[in-house]
Amino acid sequence: MALAALMANAEDGVLTLRGRIEASAHQSYVEVPFQVPPGTGRITVEFDYTGREQRTRIDLGLIDPAGLRGWSGGNKRLFTVASDDATPSYRGGPLPPGQWKLLLGVPNIRAGQVSDYTARIHLAPAAAPEALPDALQTNLADRPGWYRGDLHLHSGHSDASCASQSGTRVPCPLFLTLQAAAARGLDFVAVTEHNTLSHLQDLRALQPYFDRLLLVPGVEITTFQGHANVFGIQGALDFRVGGTTDWSRLLRETQRRALPVSVNHPALPSDERCMGCGWQPREGTDWSRVAAVEAINGADAGTPVSGIPFWQARLDEGYRLTAIGGSDNHDAALRTTQFGKSRIGSPTTVVFARSLSQDALLDGIRSGRVYIDVEGSGAVMEMTAAQGGRSVRMGAGLAVPAGGEVGLELRVEGVVDARVEWIVDGRVEQTADLPVSGKAPAWAWRSDGHRHWLRADVRSPDGRLLLVGNPVYVNFPAPAGAR
Numbered sequence: 001m002a003l004a005a006l007m008a009n010a011e012d013g014v015l016t017l018r019g020r021i022e023a024s025a026h027q028s029y030v031e032v033p034f035q036v037p038p039g040t041g042r043i044t045v046e047f048d049y050t051g052r053e054q055r056t057r058i059d060l061g062l063i064d065p066a067g068l069r070g071w072s073g074g075n076k077r078l079f080t081v082a083s084d085d086a087t088p089s090y091r092g093g094p095l096p097p098g099q100w101k102l103l104l105g106v107p108n109i110r111a112g113q114v115s116d117y118t119a120r121i122h123l124a125p126a127a128a129p130e131a132l133p134d135a136l137q138t139n140l141a142d143r144p145g146w147y148r149g150d151l152h153l154h155s156g157h158s159d160a161s162c163a164s165q166s167g168t169r170v171p172c173p174l175f176l177t178l179q180a181a182a183a184r185g186l187d188f189v190a191v192t193e194h195n196t197l198s199h200l201q202d203l204r205a206l207q208p209y210f211d212r213l214l215l216v217p218g219v220e221i222t223t224f225q226g227h228a229n230v231f232g233i234q235g236a237l238d239f240r241v242g243g244t245t246d247w248s249r250l251l252r253e254t255q256r257r258a259l260p261v262s263v264n265h266p267a268l269p270s271d272e273r274c275m276g277c278g279w280q281p282r283e284g285t286d287w288s289r290v291a292a293v294e295a296i297n298g299a300d301a302g303t304p305v306s307g308i309p310f311w312q313a314r315l316d317e318g319y320r321l322t323a324i325g326g327s328d329n330h331d332a333a334l335r336t337t338q339f340g341k342s343r344i345g346s347p348t349t350v351v352f353a354r355s356l357s358q359d360a361l362l363d364g365i366r367s368g369r370v371y372i373d374v375e376g377s378g379a380v381m382e383m384t385a386a387q388g389g390r391s392v393r394m395g396a397g398l399a400v401p402a403g404g405e406v407g408l409e410l411r412v413e414g415v416v417d418a419r420v421e422w423i424v425d426g427r428v429e430q431t432a433d434l435p436v437s438g439k440a441p442a443w444a445w446r447s448d449g450h451r452h453w454l455r456a457d458v459r460s461p462d463g464r465l466l467l468v469g470n471p472v473y474v475n476f477p478a479p480a481g482a483r
């Protein structure tokens, strides 16, 4: 037995296994058992060992109660397996409780050498599938800033198609979708397939390659009573509204799991033109459990099915909901093909986040410091509202007594001949021309002490909507912790 010592201790769902490989283990296999309790939904292994400078090599694999689960040899020191995804080299799927084993292969250890290894094994409960250990979190830029992305994309994991090598229509590989998003210069995408999580495995495999494009796992819960994107999801959600669940149950579940929900293309029809596309839950909607509304879907800005009036009506009702956009792209081709037209990045949603990581991005969406670049042109907007020495940005609240004056300022870049519209409670109250990039003329708005929301849009000279700003909330109740 090459294993001189084996220590296991569990704290906060982390088992630490330590052991020693001796020279007698040269070119043999060592099994290191550990117990997986019932209800485990993800196993993540971090592995390291000493003696590399003496050319010791330890390879790694995993054995579940039914047999070999995967083998990564010497190519990975970190891997994860869960019901819906796994690091390449390993297989996703159910995690049966019982005795599992790390399989250590020892291709080389010199005579007289020893190697001490440490395996940290994170066991996460299936009931909290989004609880990923830090080691699995991707952070592509550790600085606060505006990050640009597309929050609504499909691939061949649902109904996106593109041209095959020979020009026939085939389910489109996710890689092509992500490549198109990267070519567009985006910082992040949410991949939101219809009612399936089969893309999580691909996202796990592709994130290391896309080291400038944050891949956020999403799902478009697609029902007969409306569609909604759920961002950051890592485990199944029952989508069978009208069958085994309803929207109020779904929204309670997403809230329990702290998953932000965006209601998609709410103003689409919900009849034979597009079954279930409009937002029509039978029992109504508890909007306090919703984070965002897809105010712009693809090219729908300015059309009768634009989501903007629907979104603004919810603001009028007193809900703080972030307007976001999504291309809803179904064809990864970079240009129009006989099967469709790629719209990846049109619109682009621009989010102020403390870093380019999933948690920061989703917090940024919840915070409402977000604008929509309708045509994905790269234009920039920043709004501030100041009152009594206090200045806030889009998404924030401001208490203003009757008679109090709010100074509104807007900076716009990347747009020439812009027209700024100041919008109060859905009505355009003031416009200003902005011939070149820079600060729009400030506007002072006087409060009557009641609840209002103030925001700005930017249009082209011919009236095309270019930028959609989120509101500053005046005299709104504090946002629910739910968001």
Ligand SMILES: [Zn+2]
Pocket: 220, 222, 227, 264, 265, 277
């Ligand atoms: Zn949809």
Ligand SMILES: [Zn+2]
Pocket: 152, 154, 220, 328
């Ligand atoms: Zn969609």
